[in-house]
Structure formats: structure tokens, C-alpha cells
Amino acid sequence: MRDLIKIEYLTNAEIEGLMSLAQEYKNGKKSNFSNHHCALMFFENSTRTMFSFECALNKLGAYSYIFDNAKSSILKGEEIFDTINNLCAIGISTFITRTAKEGFIDELKKLEFYKPINFINAGEGKSSHPTQALLDYFTMKEKLKDVKNKKIVIVGDIKHSRVAKSNIKLLSKMGANLVLCAPKYFTEEIDGAEYVPNLNEALLGADVVMCLRIQKERLNEEVSIQDYIKNYQINSVNMPKDAILMHPGPVNRDVEISNELINSKYGRTILNQAENGVYVRMAVLDSVFKGDEA
Numbered sequence: 327m328r329d330l331i332k333i334e335y336l337t338n339a340e341i342e343g344l345m346s347l348a349q350e351y352k353n354g355k356k357s358n359f360s361n362h363h364c365a366l367m368f369f370e371n372s373t374r375t376m377f378s379f380e381c382a383l384n385k386l387g388a389y390s391y392i393f394d395n396a397k398s399s400i401l402k403g404e405e406i407f408d409t410i411n412n413l414c415a416i417g418i419s420t421f422i423t424r425t426a427k428e429g430f431i432d433e434l435k436k437l438e439f440y441k442p443i444n445f446i447n448a449g450e451g452k453s454s455h456p457t458q459a460l461l462d463y464f465t466m467k468e469k470l471k472d473v474k475n476k477k478i479v480i481v482g483d484i485k486h487s488r489v490a491k492s493n494i495k496l497l498s499k500m501g502a503n504l505v506l507c508a509p510k511y512f513t514e515e516i517d518g519a520e521y522v523p524n525l526n527e528a529l530l531g532a533d534v535v536m537c538l539r540i541q542k543e544r545l546n547e548e549v550s551i552q553d554y555i556k557n558y559q560i561n562s563v564n565m566p567k568d569a570i571l572m573h574p575g576p577v578n579r580d581v582e583i584s585n586e587l588i589n590s591k592y593g594r595t596i597l598n599q600a601e602n603g604v605y606v607r608m609a610v611l612d613s614v615f616k617g618d619e620a
């Protein structure tokens with residue numbers, strides 16, 4: 327694997343291979359990739375994904391460099407291609423990027439750089455966040471063994487969520503029964519999943535309830551948060567007792583999930599997701615580094 331761009335570019339066998347490798351890292355596998363130099367280029371805010379990648383790079387013995395856009399020469403008018411090409415000449419070979427621009431890495435892959443380089447998508451526009459979907463799948467497998475025919479209910483701002491899009495791609499490949507639950511203003515037609523707008527109906531028999539944050543930074547229209555809370559918040563009354571509660575983070579407490587529910591035993595899985603993210607990203611980096619050396 328030379329790059330990780332989108333879930334849809336991976337075969338089921340490649341996804342399962344990453345899961346096995348992530349499990350090996352979780353079990354204590356050690357590697358040394360001290361000949362790899364990686365830039366973390368985040369043009370949108372991040373806490374989990376950036377620290378998780380940096381932690382994974384440190385554990386693998388690779389070098390990480392945080393690109394600070396506000397202090398960079400992009401603000402002097404340098405084009406992103408020239409920035410990356412110069413960093414490539416300096417010795418960076420892997421670029422972990424987060425941008426608002428759809429197709430950012432696909433566009434860069436058409437260009438010729440000074441030396442061969444690898445890209446890893448750490449979140450792109452409203453459409454893809456592949457490492458989040460991989461770590462969510464890893465966490466589901468840890469809890470449920472298999473997602474085939476399991477009912478996974480994704481609740482919230484589907485329309486603006488790249489996490490939802492990558493998860494739907496991955497989980498439908500793996501045979502999960504996907505139900506999307508959202509008000510009209512957060513609905514977008516997506517292949518491979520069924521919409522059930524009524525929350526109580528959607529939650530019936532759920533194995534996993536995955537909540538999404540309202541992506542205020544991507545909203546063009548006015549949305550009533552109070553209306554959302556009233557009709558779509560997951561709380562200790564409507565949470566199916568035997569299901570797993572998931573959320574990619576950041577959580578807005580008392581909006582998509584009640585504070586009480588997050589503070590209960592159900593909230594721990596959200597931290598399991600963050601923990602597993604490091605092992606999954608170690609597996610992704612290992613595969614990209616080995617693909618680079620092949």
C-alpha cells in the first residue's frame with residue numbers, strides 16, 4: 327500500500343490485513359521505521375487524529391513534523407504543490423493531510439514530485455475519513471467479533487459527516503445492516519444504507535449506535551439545536567441496553583448524547599475508539615512505509 331486515500335480504494339482483504347496488523351500492535355508488536363520522515367499537514371482543526379498519528383509515528387520510531395499553516399510560506403502565496411515538493415526535497419516522504427477540499431490527494435497524485443512520496447488522508451471535505459472508519463471497524467470487531475448482519479444505526483448529521491460516509495462504505499462492504507437516522511436537514515441519499523427518520527424505530531434491535539456531531543462549521547442553513555436534541559439525542563431512556571455506543575469525537579455533551587449517558591459505562595467505548603486509533607494508524611503507517619520500501 328503506497329497511500330491511504332479512500333476506503334473505496336481498499337479491498338476487503340486489505341482492510342482485514344490492516345485489522346490483523348493493528349491487533350498485533352495492540353498486543354505489543356514493535357517496529358523501527360527510523361528512516362521515515364512524515365509531515366502532519368492539518369488545514370482543519372483536529373485533536374484526536376493529529377495526536378493519534380503523532381503517537382503512532384513515535385511508537386514506530388519514525389520522525390514527525392507538524393506543519394503550521396499559519397506560520398508557513400503558503401501565507402506568502404506559495405502553492406500547495408510547491409510547498410509539498412520543497413518538503414519532499416528536504417526529506418519528507420509521507421504526508422498526512424486534512425483539508426476541506428474534496429479530492430485533494432487524488433489531485434496531488436496526478437502531479438510529479440521531486441521524489442516519490444506517500445499520502446495518508448486524515449480527513450477530506452464531507453466525504454472521507456478513512457482511518458476513522460478503520461478504527462471504528464476495529465472497535466466494533468473487538469466488541470462484536472463480526473459486523474456481518476449486525477444492525478448499525480448512525481444517528482445525526484449524516485449530510486456533512488465524512489466519518490459517516492467512510493463508515494458506510496466500509497461497513498456495507500463487510501455486510502453490516504446499516505440504518506441512518508437523521509432529520510431532513512441532515513439527510514443525504516447514500517447507497518448501501520436505509521433511512522429511518524424516527525429515532526425509536528431506528529434504534530429497535532440495534533447492535534451499535536453511532537452518534538455524529540452537528541458539523542456547525544459546514545452548515546449553510548439555520549438549524550434548531552433544540553429541535554435536534556428533542557428528537558435525536560441519545561440518552562439513558564432511549565439507548566438500547568445491549569448495544570454499543572460510539573462517537574468519533576469531538577462530542578458536544580448534551581447535544582448528540584446526554585451528559586449522563588456519556589458519564590455511564592456506555593461512554594467508555596468512545597475512549598476505546600480513541601485508544602484503538604493509535605494501533606490502527608500504526609498499521610496504516612507500517613503498510614505505507616513497507617509499500618514505499620517494496
Ligand code: CP
Pocket residue numbers: 371372373374375376449458574575576
Ligand atoms: N474524530 C476526529 O477526526 O477527531 P478530531 O477532529 O479531533 O481529529
